[in-house]
Amino acid sequence: MKTTVTLAATVLIASSFLAGCATPHQPSNNSQNYPQPSSQGYNNQQGYNTQYGVIDSIQVSRASNSGGIGAGSVIGGLVGxxxxNQVGxxxxxxxxxxxxxxxxxxxxxxxxxxxxxxxxxxxxxxxxDSGQYESITLDNVNDLRVGNRVRVENGRVYRY
Structure with missing residues (x-):
């Protein structure tokens, strides 16, 4: 009985840590939260926050560690x-x-x-197309090149 209560408390604490790690979607600081009106005469509202433009540059960088509590900490704490709990x-x-x-x-x-x-x-x-610049961080650029016409939709870049 006591083992079950201790195990349940451990799972409850671990799930509390997991809930604290969840972050809501935050749009990019460089973009607006609503679609731009189309001046080309066609409907560009394929999805929420859809914008069109041209790739100006692509830079490679190293991913930085956030230093916060991540999945590794939570899983490690749960397993530990x-x-x-099996000792003593x-x-x-x-x-x-x-x-x-x-x-x-x-x-x-x-x-x-x-x-x-x-x-x-x-x-x-x-x-x-509005004259603004947007910077998007991607894990993989696939076939994107400087000068490509692209669609920026919900924080992702697609060739257009």
Missing amino acids: GLLG GGTGRAVATAAGVVGGAVVGNQVEQNRSAGREVYQVNVRL
Whole structure:
């Protein structure tokens, strides 16, 4: 009975951490939240926040680590808590569970940082038809090249 309660408490704490990691969609600072009216005489409202333009530049950079609590920390803490719960009895079990959660979170965070270190991302700068510039960060540019006519829709870039 006590093991079930401790396990349920560990799962509840881990799910609380997961809920705290969720971030709502935040539009780019360089774009407007509504579609631009079309001056070309055709309907460009294929999706929410659709804009058209030309790729001005593509820059390669390294992904930066956010330093926050990520999935690695949460999963590591959960696994560490479950393993720590298997050790000892009574107060010793509670201490081992807490130490397992903290130790697992630290190890999981380090593994996540090592995995994402050195990952290349592409910053695509688009000159929109409205005259504004928008910068979009992508994991892969596929067939996008400087000078391509593109559609920017919901933070993604598509050839047009």
